[in-house]
Amino acid sequence: FETYVKGRKQQAIPTDEVCENCASPMVIKLGRFGQFLACSNYPECKTTREVAKPGAPDGASAGADGGGESVEETCELCSKPMAMKRGRFGPFLGCTGYPECKNIRRVSKKTGAVAPAPVPIEGETCPVDGAGLVRRHGPYGEFVSCANYPACKYIKRETTGVMCTRAGCRGEIVVKKSKRGKYFYGCSEYPKCDAVFWDKPVAEPCPKCNSPFVLEKTTKKGTTRSCAREECDYKEEVHPTGAPTMAPMGGRDAARDAL
Numbered sequence: 601f602e603t604y605v606k607g608r609k610q611q612a613i614p615t616d617e618v619c620e621n622c623a624s625p626m627v628i629k630l631g632r633f634g635q636f637l638a639c640s641n642y643p644e645c646k647t648t649r650e651v652a653k654p655g656a657p658d659g660a661s662a663g664a665d666g667g668g669e670s671v672e673e674t675c676e677l678c679s680k681p682m683a684m685k686r687g688r689f690g691p692f693l694g695c696t697g698y699p700e701c702k703n704i705r706r707v708s709k710k711t712g713a714v715a716p717a718p719v720p721i722e723g724e725t726c727p728v729d730g731a732g733l734v735r736r737h738g739p740y741g742e743f744v745s746c747a748n749y750p751a752c753k754y755i756k757r758e759t760t761g762v763m764c765t766r767a768g769c770r771g772e773i774v775v776k777k778s779k780r781g782k783y784f785y786g787c788s789e790y791p792k793c794d795a796v797f798w799d800k801p802v803a804e805p806c807p808k809c810n811s812p813f814v815l816e817k818t819t820k821k822g823t824t825r826s827c828a829r830e831e832c833d834y835k836e837e838v839h840p841t842g843a844p845t846m847a848p849m850g851g852r853d854a855a856r857d858a859l
């Protein structure tokens with residue numbers, strides 16, 4: 601029997617590497633940029649990998665760790681070593697304890713730098729599964745999430761401690777950042793609820809209408825508080841704490857001290 605596929609000029613050299621996506625053997629093919637490893641299950645499976653660099657001591661059989669290059673990072677969740685893997689969105693570090701442990705860490709496509717390990721936050725737990733919370737470095741800045749991310753999707757947001765007052769909404773007013781980098785305050789139930797404030801909500805009832813919170817605005821001139829309800833005209837200048845508004849009666853006090 602003919603075992604070759606006729607018309608396929610490309611030569612495929614079998615290897616003992618295994619495809620990390622479909623577990624088929626990988627073969628060495630010759631491409632425009634030189635040799636590369638490809639899944640023998642092509643075109644159903646399009647996995648490709650770089651061929652191990654020549655010159656390196658070929659311990660291929662020792663590296664049978666699930667198809668990842670070993671790196672010097674350990675998983676902060678289960679203490680197993682992390683391995684460099686290639687996903688649809690580029691390289692990443694994955695825990696070798698996968699699938700029991702789904703911990704991953706981002707790798708910068710440009711520099712190849714591994715994102716710093718998440719920093720555990722003491723005394724805070726995930727309200728979903730009770731695991732610890734960690735501070736992570738994401739592509740859009742730091743954020744706090746469950747240590748079990750991505751298995752648990754809980755992400756903690758900076759909250760103002762003010763509950764949304766829209767009827768039927770059980771959200772909380774959280775600190776948000778606009779695309780232009782400006783901070784504002786919006787409902788955690790967004791997009792279900794679109795309550796939004798540009799001034800900081802403070803969990804103190806309005807002295808005029810007893811609405812559960814007031815808005816605080818700080819400018820160079822000072823801090824003013826106003827009611828979030830349009831119907832209410834409460835507006836007041838607030839003075840920095842520690843400087844109570846007192847009539848100038850220092851004279852009498854001074855006189856008493858002198859006695």
Ligand SMILES: [Zn+2]
Pocket residue numbers: 619620621622623624639640641645646647
């Ligand atoms: Zn494959």
Ligand SMILES: [Zn+2]
Pocket residue numbers: 675676677678679680695696697698701702703
């Ligand atoms: Zn792990």
Ligand SMILES: [Zn+2]
Pocket residue numbers: 726727728729730731746747748752753754
């Ligand atoms: Zn969680």
Ligand SMILES: [Zn+2]
Pocket residue numbers: 764765766769770771772787788789793794795
């Ligand atoms: Zn709301």
Ligand SMILES: [Zn+2]
Pocket residue numbers: 806807808809810811827828829832833834
């Ligand atoms: Zn009010």
